Amino acid sequence: MKRKACAEVGIRSFDMNLPEEVLESELISKVHELNANPDVHGILVQLPLPKHINEEKVLGEISLEKDVDGFHPLNIGKLAMKGREPLFQPCTPKGCLELLSRSGVSVKGKNAVVVGRSNIVGLPVSLLLLKADATVTIVHSRTPDPERLVREADIVIAAAGQAMMIKGSWIKPGAAVIDVGTNAVDDPTKRSGYRLVGDVDFEAAFRVAGWITPVPGGVGPMTVAMLLRNTLDGAKRVIEE
């Protein structure tokens, strides 16, 4: 999907497929090669990495100026801190905020509940919502009563990776619901034997929510769009300097 989107907007993309048993040092020298290549403005390391490779170490080697995923801890630190701005915001969280803003949902002063606290979505989207002046509650697998908290939310970001854990009855009428989950569930009526569902029971929540994103088709395409935007911004920055 990313490759196709790049082609459509005129960004040249190329894959580096490395064997699963690649050495960490080899992977890191590939990253260094891309860091040094002036034709490259964005580098993605596809996660998860094989177990013998230290993810933290590899991601830390990506040049900050090309970290279009925005996962470098220095980027996350600046995302978290008041008065600081990261070079790149992580794509899915940025896409969630973009969806809210394009739908005319104001964030300031709203109760936002984020379900999930992953480094990729839950944590950074919480930090972005906080910077946008929402009151933010982060709910996770150790939260005994997620339902009580979600019920109070004007904005729900579902990023737990639990198929349909958020029921229609949990949604406050009129709330904005952004479903980041993508879970495969068995479905014998499909040729593949499964279908994709989100973290929200869409059919039921749809009747209550003011806004809701479908799965598939909601957050996914917006994430790709934000990745293209980050890459373009990175390229512009290099050209302007």
Next chain:
Amino acid sequence: MKRKACAEVGIRSFDMNLPEEVLESELISKVHELNANPDVHGILVQLPLPKHINEEKVLGEISLEKDVDGFHPLNIGKLAMKGREPLFQPCTPKGCLELLSRSGVSVKGKNAVVVGRSNIVGLPVSLLLLKADATVTIVHSRTPDPERLVREADIVIAAAGQAMMIKGSWIKPGAAVIDVGTNAVDDPTKRSGYRLVGDVDFEAAFRVAGWITPVPGGVGPMTVAMLLRNTLDGAKRVIEE
């Protein structure tokens, strides 16, 4: 207080008093000097800095290994991210968790409400509580109904810098209340004309809370203790390497 505490435990501390009109470049070369000095294991830049100096730039120059305040964005990023650990945790947030743990207050699965979102306290203490498996809500000046949220909290961290904004009636019976605020209020009965109070109405909250820290005398000394601990840890790390 920091100087005295250092002397008591046998840490040598020294001040570098620079004039208010010091050039940013001069301040930065002082930081570099301390970075390079092997006798120095911790560097504090006293904030706030004069307006003509870029705080972000100066703090970013402190060697990560000597950033005992833990304010470097790379440290904050690692504090935020699952599976990552900063070299140093910021002192006041670390002290808050230490107070809870030493009082036998378990954090896991509890509702924690943090009032305030400063880079120094509110934000990092929220991140630490989240890592300790609390369900965390961050309340701030744009939150329309802080009272409703504080009422649900098993753990309240008050770090808004608003004298006695949190009333006794807001506290859930038995909750643990950590008051990070230090505010001067007029008091004609004092020779100085003022006294220090926290962000919590202590007298009233004391009757309801299970645990509560006083101001002054609660979080302040624990912050200093954590600073000493960070400095010691930094020194140990250098010696072990």
